[in-house]
Amino acid sequence: MAGTGKSTISRTIARELAEKKRLAASFFFTRGKKDISHSRMFFTTIAAQLAISLPVLRTSISDAIDNNAHIFEQGPREQWNQLILNPLKSAPTQSIQLIVVIDALDECDSMGDIQLILQLLTEAKDLDTVRIKIFLTSRPEIPIFDGFRQLSGGAYQDFILHNIPIDTVNADISTFFVQKLSPLKAIYGLGTPWPDEQTIEQLVERAAGLFIYAATTLRFIQDGIDGPEEQLSLVLSATKSSLSATEHLDGIYTTLLQHSFLGKRSSQECERLAGRFREMVGSIVVMFNTMPARYLAQLLQIPFNLVSRTLNSLRSVLHVPEDESQPVRLFHLSFRDFLQDSERCSDPRFQIDEKERHTSLFRKCMLHISQLQENICDLWGPGVLITEIPNDTIQKCIPPHIQYACRYWFDHWLLGNPVEEDLKTIREFLEQHFLHWLEGLSLIGEVSNGAHMIIALEEILSVSCNAY
Numbered sequence: 001m002a003g004t005g006k007s008t009i010s011r012t013i014a015r016e017l018a019e020k021k022r023l024a025a026s027f028f029f030t031r032g033k034k035d036i037s038h039s040r041m042f043f044t045t046i047a048a049q050l051a052i053s054l055p056v057l058r059t060s061i062s063d064a065i066d067n068n069a070h071i072f073e074q075g076p077r078e079q080w081n082q083l084i085l086n087p088l089k090s091a092p093t094q095s096i097q098l099i100v101v102i103d104a105l106d107e108c109d110s111m112g113d114i115q116l117i118l119q120l121l122t123e124a125k126d127l128d129t130v131r132i133k134i135f136l137t138s139r140p141e142i143p144i145f146d147g148f149r150q151l152s153g154g155a156y157q158d159f160i161l162h163n164i165p166i167d168t169v170n171a172d173i174s175t176f177f178v179q180k181l182s183p184l185k186a187i188y189g190l191g192t193p194w195p196d197e198q199t200i201e202q203l204v205e206r207a208a209g210l211f212i213y214a215a216t217t218l219r220f221i222q223d224g225i226d227g228p229e230e231q232l233s234l235v236l237s238a239t240k241s242s243l244s245a246t247e248h249l250d251g252i253y254t255t256l257l258q259h260s261f262l263g264k265r266s267s268q269e270c271e272r273l274a275g276r277f278r279e280m281v282g283s284i285v286v287m288f289n290t291m292p293a294r295y296l297a298q299l300l301q302i303p304f305n306l307v308s309r310t311l312n313s314l315r316s317v318l319h320v321p322e323d324e325s326q327p328v329r330l331f332h333l334s335f336r337d338f339l340q341d342s343e344r345c346s347d348p349r350f351q352i353d354e355k356e357r358h359t360s361l362f363r364k365c366m367l368h369i370s371q372l373q374e375n376i377c378d379l380w381g382p383g384v385l386i387t388e389i390p391n392d393t394i395q396k397c398i399p400p401h402i403q404y405a406c407r408y409w410f411d412h413w414l415l416g417n418p419v420e421e422d423l424k425t426i427r428e429f430l431e432q433h434f435l436h437w438l439e440g441l442s443l444i445g446e447v448s449n450g451a452h453m454i455i456a457l458e459e460i461l462s463v464s465c466n467a468y
Helices: 006-019 042-053 055-067 076-090 111-126 142-149 166-188 197-207 211-223 228-238 245-262 267-286 293-300 304-312 333-340 354-369 391-397 400-415 420-443 447-467
Strands: 023-028 097-103 131-136
Touching: 023 042, 042 055, 042 076, 055 076, 076 111, 111 131, 111 142, 166 197, 166 211, 166 228, 197 211, 197 228, 197 245, 211 228, 211 245, 228 245, 245 267, 245 333, 267 293, 267 304, 267 333, 267 354, 293 304, 293 354, 293 400, 354 400, 354 420, 400 420, 400 447, 420 447
Parallel strands: 023 097, 097 131
Antiparallel strands: none
16 A cells, blocks of 8 residues: 555544454554664564463474574564464464554665565465464655565555546545634634635645645644634645645645744844744654654753743644644655655745754763763662552653663764764774763663664774774
8 A cells, every 4th residue: 555644544443343353463663763763673572562462372482492592683584484384384273363553665775675575475375374464554654656566466465546537535524624624713702604615626726635734734723822713714725736746745834834933023023933943843853753742851961941931832733632642643644755755845944854864962961872871870789679669669760851862872973974073983982981881771671782883883983983
């Protein structure tokens, strides 16, 4: 399946299958978000869920782990064969058909892994014991097409969202606008009819089949400080009706940022707000894991009230939960793509320089982890097992922004624009806080990732030390 709206559809299908007890397992890839941006946790996650949905597999999966203690560190093929395919082959015959839902495969950060996953999953079609179908969504990108082209014709069926008759899509979007905008009429005492039929037709035309345009436009109209009539007028005047779907979406994003975020402020104040936007939202865009606003403020070393006020003014494009313990995130990845593409984001004040953001986050991370100390959790003696330490103690002594810095400083350095001073900072950190960092990684269960970072860093430094 390909096209805009795939994530919403796949999540809806997964929820309905779960209610009918037909969901065997699911995995939702999201680029740049910790363990769901790559394939290392993919097959192990599917295996764990299969053991729950198909109890007859538990013994086989458990035996596979007992027989190979290093299976979680091995490649996708070994994990697929030992944790999933072989247990399925040895399972008693089941009459029920179960579904595995895989969302946004294109968000997996390794093109080679994408094609390998597709190849391995097709082996499930030859199973005689358990009937499993795989529902997979993705954007229509070349590695996905190449992966499917290498499969036999009977191994898959594709369904392209863009091939749905446009009249059907437009009817759904029209219904969406009517149902969501009509309640505003009573709330604001607007005239009748509002919005009129012609206005709905204009909105549907600008949406051009993109539900994300409709959803973003609705939030802009609802949340605007000028009232729904003025906000709707801004939407209709933002772009010409002859533009493409992507251009209309870019237009609503630009209008939203210029009017809802900057407003009618002086040019000097707008520049200051735009800089704040690039730092805060730009960080959210490139970060490898989301976090609550309070910890984002601590990571960036910005007062929380300033972060909260800024993010709350961007609720049309950001999900800012009322529950402050929940992470802030983008509503849709198209906003990320828009901000990182200078050709799409025509206002340079909002353009996000990905490498610049990574470098800035690397430096913030280094500031935090350079404060690590020996026995950071004040443990009562050597040799204490991690399982004996209350989680509340770890969270208090190593809060989320410090955990993030411990886990991702190297990745941000790798993807940024490092200079000689950054390399010097890394060397000083390793000389003074290497053991403190390893202790922190151990407490948050990230030692294996730390080992990978050390190996990669050693290789990089040995090659690049003469270049600085």
